[in-house]
Amino acid sequence: MLTDIEAAFKSLLVCLQALKMYGPVHPMSQKALDSAFEAIAIVLANRQEMTIGIVGEELAFEKEILFDLSKFLRREILYLKERNIERIAFFYGLSKEELWRFVCFIAGPKEDFKGDLQVALSFIGIEHVSIGKLKVDT
8 A cells, every 4th residue: 555655646746747847738747647646546446535744854654754755756845845735635536637737736836835725726626635734633
């Protein structure tokens, strides 16, 4: 299961990179979207949600710190943190179109990531993804 989680998150960030490099209509961007959606769908076929967190500069899933993946994705982790994203949760029912809108959203300028990010996602019709800061249990 952990391997599937890592593959899903990695493919999501490859999709983001493809969008930023090639633009939204390029075949490479669409191929990356297909791969990311398939990888996330594999995880969500066995659970209701998949949440990845960023603790410091390390990726975490549940109680597991993903050290190897964190080293591989260091630049992308910093990119997300600059946008106040420490937690990304995908929920069962996610569509490919919704995933694409989400990737386009996080590809935006970091100045757009102020305020309530969940409200911004809802405004553009994203219901099966949640982002924000990590919540600490006391």
